[in-house]
Amino acid sequence: MVNWNAKFAARTGRMRRSSIREILKLTQRPDVISFAGGLPAPELFPIEQIRAAADRVLTERGAGALQYSTSEGIPELRSYLAARMSRPGLTVSPDNILIVQGGQQAIDLVGRILFDEGDRAIVESPTYLGMLVAWRAYNLNYLVVPTDQHGLITELLPPALRQNPKLMYLVPNFQNPQGVTLSGARRAHLAQLAAEHGSVILEDNPYGDLRYSGEDLPSLYAVDAQVRGLSELNGGVIYTSSFSKILAPGLRMAWIAAPVPVIDKLVQAKQGADLQCNTFSQYIAYEVCKDGFIDAHILRLRDAYRQRRDVMLAALEREFPEEARWSKPDGGLFLMVHVPQHINATELLKEAIERKVAYVPGDDFHVEGGQNTFRLNYSNASPEMIEEGIRRLGALLKEVIVRQPA
Ligand SMILES: Cc1ncc(COP(=O)(O)O)c(C=O)c1O
Structure with a gap:
């Protein structure tokens, strides 16, 4: 037998499987109501439009849609996204855009080009689990800044900024896991502080x-340009967004918008990782965008998810014990529940799954702490299932609070 463990690089010792994916395996049984994943509602995937787009792409572009294409991404999609991101007074050029394989690849590539082992990075607490997973290999020193209902508390940033971090990572809109949004005043304050300290930001915006x-x-890329008096995208923000939550995650389509020198370096990293994104998926994404379908579709998604959010918030109010509190998101797919300090959400999950309801424990979203928190997703289950799942979870929490007094 080959001892593969002796062959693995030392940095792989820090890698672990994502607990979300492990939990998702447990919750794939049809009788479990899962609030665990970040899955969009499959019944809202625009299958017919994607079928028609695929057909048009193959008819009109033929072999070109199946051939290798450039590492930066197909020019049509880059131009479309550049125009979509331009604002009055701020021009985003196609040269600022790199098409990537999901927002997760954006995070990975940014890590590859910026971090040396042991670098410092500022993150919100809690923060996106997938970022912590992607950057584990670099053994970063995280400077953790707390959040409240208005997002990262920018007043607490200066001591962290003085420690010369490589990057600040933020999800300013409907953050995963809490669903909170960075307020307008804090966006301005953040951009001002970043400019003063020569700091740069990765703005991760899959839910905006x-x-x-x-x-x-x-x-943030627009606020940053304003603070720095720029009319082109050459400030201090690397921006990423994705088609995963507004079209279909299985297409693995996302993009980065950044100053041209950053894009150049990212392209080099992408060439090493996978050469380019799937040509066919890029043309399909472009087809559903170019005639405005995506914008109409986003409005439909908003209506459906708004209803699910409201159903979940009402059910929480009705079913959860008064000792619990939770965030009240204005958008996105998630909210976060806090239970009393002494209740461990990871331990409780086993009992929740026995009662056929699942969530993601919050500690994986924290650099430290968070054991008494869990994340609930409201996009994937029907309103009826949301009501039933919250009822089951509420009953369990009430029992546990009686069983384990503080
Ligand atoms: C904050 C955040 N960033 C990035 C991603 C990655 O998404 P994808 O790779 O599907 O675009 C997710 C997915 O849930 C996310 O919540």
Whole structure:
């Protein structure tokens, strides 16, 4: 027998399987109501439009749709996204855009080009689990900044900024896991502080189009350009967004928008990773975008997910014990529940699954702590299933609070 463990690189010792994926395996049984994954509603995937787009792509482009294409991405999609991201007074050029294989690849590639082992990075607490997984190999020193209902508390940033971090990573809209949104005032403060300290930001925005209440807020790349007085995208923000939540995650289509020198370096990293994105998927994404279908589809998704969010919030109010509290998102797919400090959400999950309901324990979203938190997804289950699942979870929590007094 070959001892493969003796062959693996030392840095792989820090790698672990994503617990979300492990949990998802347990919850794939049809009788489990799962609030665990971040899955969009499959019944809302626009199968017919994607079928028609695939047909058009093959008819009109033929072999070209199946051939290798450039590492940066197909020019049509880059131009479309550049125009979509441009704002009055701020031009985003196709040269600022790199098409990537999901927002997860964006995070991975940014890590590859920026981090040396042991670098510092500022993150929100809690933060996106997939980022922690992607960057584990670099043994980063995280400077963790707390959040409240208005997102990262920017007043607490200066001490962390003075430690010369390589990067700040933020999900400003409907953050995963909490669903909270960075307020307009804090966006301005953050951009100001970043410019003063020479710091750069990775703005991860897969949920920004999925707003169900409140007003749209400007993206950090736009606020940053304003603070720096720029009319082109050459400031201090690397932006990424994805088609996963607004079209279909299985297409694995996302993009990065960044200053040209950053794109150049990212392209080099992408060439090493996978040469390019799937040509066919890129043309399909472009087809559903170019005639405006995607915008109409986003409106349909907002209506459906708004209803599910409201059903979940009402059910939580009705079914959960008064000792629990939870975030109230204006959009996205998630909210986060806090239970009393002494209740361990990972341990409780076993009992929840026995009662055929599942969530993701919150500690994986924290650099430290979070054992008494869990994330609930409301996009994937029907409103009826949401009500039933929250009822089961509420009954379990009430029992546990009686069984394990503080
Ligand atoms: C904050 C955040 N970033 C990135 C991703 C990656 O998404 P994808 O690779 O499907 O675009 C997710 C997925 O849930 C996410 O929540």
